[in-house]
Amino acid sequence: MGKTLYIDCFSGAAGDMFLGALLDLGLPLEALREALGSLAIEHGTLTADRVLRAGISATKFHVIEPAAAEPAVTAVRQRQRGGHAHAHGAHDHHHHDRQSPEHTHGHHSLAEIERAIERSALSGEGRERAVSLFRRLAEAEASIHQVPLDRVHLHEVGALDSIIDIVGSVFGMEWLGADRVVASPVNVGSGTVRCEHGVLPVPAPATARLLEGVPVYARGVATELTTPTGALLVTGFAQGYGQLPEMRVEKIGYGAGDKDFVDYPNVLRLMIGESTAAPALETIVAIECEIDDMNPQLFGPLMERLHAAGALDVFYAAVQMKKNRPGTLVTIIAPPDRREALAGILFSETTTIGVRHREMQRERLEREVVTIDTPVGPIRFKVALRDGRVMNVSPEFDDCVKAAADRRLSIKEVQARAMKAWMDRPR
Numbered sequence: 001m002g003k004t005l006y007i008d009c010f011s012g013a014a015g016d017m018f019l020g021a022l023l024d025l026g027l028p029l030e031a032l033r034e035a036l037g038s039l040a041i042e043h044g045t046l047t048a049d050r051v052l053r054a055g056i057s058a059t060k061f062h063v064i065e066p067a068a069a070e071p072a073v074t075a076v077r078q079r080q081r082g083g084h085a086h087a088h089g090a091h092d093h094h095h096h097d098r099q100s101p102e103h104t105h106g107h108h109s110l111a112e113i114e115r116a117i118e119r120s121a122l123s124g125e126g127r128e129r130a131v132s133l134f135r136r137l138a139e140a141e142a143s144i145h146q147v148p149l150d151r152v153h154l155h156e157v158g159a160l161d162s163i164i165d166i167v168g169s170v171f172g173m174e175w176l177g178a179d180r181v182v183a184s185p186v187n188v189g190s191g192t193v194r195c196e197h198g199v200l201p202v203p204a205p206a207t208a209r210l211l212e213g214v215p216v217y218a219r220g221v222a223t224e225l226t227t228p229t230g231a232l233l234v235t236g237f238a239q240g241y242g243q244l245p246e247m248r249v250e251k252i253g254y255g256a257g258d259k260d261f262v263d264y265p266n267v268l269r270l271m272i273g274e275s276t277a278a279p280a281l282e283t284i285v286a287i288e289c290e291i292d293d294m295n296p297q298l299f300g301p302l303m304e305r306l307h308a309a310g311a312l313d314v315f316y317a318a319v320q321m322k323k324n325r326p327g328t329l330v331t332i333i334a335p336p337d338r339r340e341a342l343a344g345i346l347f348s349e350t351t352t353i354g355v356r357h358r359e360m361q362r363e364r365l366e367r368e369v370v371t372i373d374t375p376v377g378p379i380r381f382k383v384a385l386r387d388g389r390v391m392n393v394s395p396e397f398d399d400c401v402k403a404a405a406d407r408r409l410s411i412k413e414v415q416a417r418a419m420k421a422w423m424d425r426p427r
Contacts, residue, residue, distance in 0.1 A: 002366040005178035008269035012225025015165025017268035020255025022172035024059040035171040038121035054265040058254035123398040132308035177369040183238035185215035189225030213341030249273040289352040292327030310338040374421035376403040
């Protein structure tokens with residue numbers, strides 16, 4: 001029936017909590033280190049250990065900068081041997097407070113980050129998603145502070161831990177291979193938060209901007225529960241929002257934040273399993289507009305922004321418009337709850353002065369990802385099924401490209417060998 005992931009944001013979301021939950025689900029830490037090590041940015045030491053948050057066992061993910069790695073690793077090992085950190089001590093910075101002045105992580109420009117991602121070991125789709133996420137985060141900051149994108153103050157975008165959280169989460173979600181991602185309404189917290197721009201209300205302006213069009217609420221302790229990075233990751237992966245969908249839960253992962261509240265578990269919960277709902281029609285919305293007066297160079301970044309904001313699909317078609325002018329029909333397919341946010345992007349990023357939308361129904365085949373050992377190495381296959389019957393099988397193109405380059409073969413030959421391996425696999 002397909003693999004479903006549920007992101008339970010009952011205590012908000014932050015980048016380290018997201019990665020901690022993925023590690024708790026089984027993402028190998030060494031594989032994460034290798035993926036991040038491929039970036040041309042020194043990432044320091046990455047560790048993960050078991051902690052308790054209001055009685056719930058969870059995985060705490062740590063980023064330790066190179067200069068502080070040795071004493072910090074010693075402290076982590078002490079905790080693993082049974083030592084206790086102070087619950088409210090001077091070093092008790094919740095990940096949600098990473099934008100506070102106490103943090104002195106090195107910053108990297110958006111251009112530097114994008115170049116590093118392009119050189120990374122992420123898949124082509126993963127690199128595109130990571131770049132889109134960083135750009136969306138930078139655009140939110142630039143809009144709030146009224147500065148050009150290339151001059152935005154990158155205290156959130158360029159911080160070392162944010163780079164690791166975002167790129168690592170993209171890698172982890174690819175490893176998980178969920179066919180469908182649903183998130184709960186997001187608990188943003190309340191009160192105020194201190195950051196480099198002073199004391200700001202919760203949710204912080206960047207967080208609020210990234211959560212436009214998403215169901216949110218405030219409950220529990222009076223502190224910042226959702227950070228800009230956490231908001232970016234939840235909205236970047238979730239295809240819809242609501243209650244726990246019908247599914248047979250196979251595994252649950254808990255990612256811990258730094259603070260340990262007395263009676264409120266400071267964790268992000270991920271639940272993965274097979275959908276048990278009978279195949280049904282799904283309501284989606286199509287958003288459209290025609291454009292005949294815009295620089296064509298802007299269409300590429302527009303598509304990236306729309307995908308990062310939750311569009312299920314975006315496509316362009318050539319049309320002939322009034323006064324016999326050639327134009328472009330922009331069509332967006334999206335969940336209904338993303339309509340307003342996506343329409344806002346069209347108004348802000350294009351020259352259109354109007355959009356139209358209509359609801360429609362769609363039916364999808366069940367999908368799963370299967371890895372097969374082939375004569376050219378392990379290749380992932382996308383398998384589409386209906387009522388348990390295989391309807392279509394396709395080798396992952398990025399895997400075929402890599403195998404072709406490694407073995408100096410044509411991509412067509414690698415695809416043919418991969419399909420033969422699929423046909424010859426043990427039944």
